[in-house]
């Protein structure tokens with residue numbers, strides 16, 4: 267249905283296709299016989315990805331004491347699931363970068379990337395606090411929550427000057443401007459990409475409901491965590507989501523996340539350092 271809206275309004279052919287390496291990686295990971303060596307040889311086919319993975323695993327963010335020099339060692343130390351999240355992160359970064367030039371005159375996509383990385387770090391930090399078992403998925407969810415904005419730049423580019431004009435002149439948020447122009451927002455638009463890229467259901471919910479976490483019945487805690495992270499990141503003035511408003515944290519979201527609102531300052535303080543360690547890895 268949303269795909270139909272996008273194709274009626276814009277150019278569906280510009281919808282980013284799933285990176286082939288993700289498809290292959292999914293196949294390898296689905297096979298119980300696969301080894302770290304199998305994953306490593308796939309990654310090594312992609313030079314940029316290899317460099318980025320090693321840079322990331324050796325960054326202050328991970329804080330391993332010993333230098334990791336081979337991809338196989340990185341795969342072993344990070345685990346399969348983390349590697350998958352890192353590949354998705356790196357490919358998402360490429361996607362952000364590839365839309366930079368197109369919209370340059372209207373909006374700096376680097377700021378949206380910084381915002382996304384900030385939300386990822388904060389979501390993971392909240393996950394630590396509530397002892398959520400799969401914190402890397404929260405990180406990835408934070409990273410891609412606004413991916414619909416990239417799809418807009420790619421497929422609905424002709425409408426973007428109008429969107430940013432509305433945001434500026436009426437001091438409203440991106441999603442409000444999108445709603446009035448497209449009748450849907452970047453959340454639903456991002457879900458289309460999630461379907462095509464075969465995101466796990468939890469990531470699809472994070473993308474689709476990050477502005478209204480109560481709408482997710484199956485993943486209410488995880489979506490609430492990213493929802494809170496999104497607001498805190500804007501409050502910390504890290505990057506930009508395209509408008510100047512700090513999203514209001516929905517009633518009940520702190521409770522769904524499993525936290526008291528009083529920990530807010532603690533989360534902000536703890537996340538600041540990690541964000542500054544991670545930003546240079548993806549620049």
Ligand SMILES: [Fe+2]
Nearest residue numbers: 411412452476
């Ligand atoms: Fe958003």
Ligand SMILES: [Fe+2]
Nearest residue numbers: 411412496507
């Ligand atoms: Fe956001």
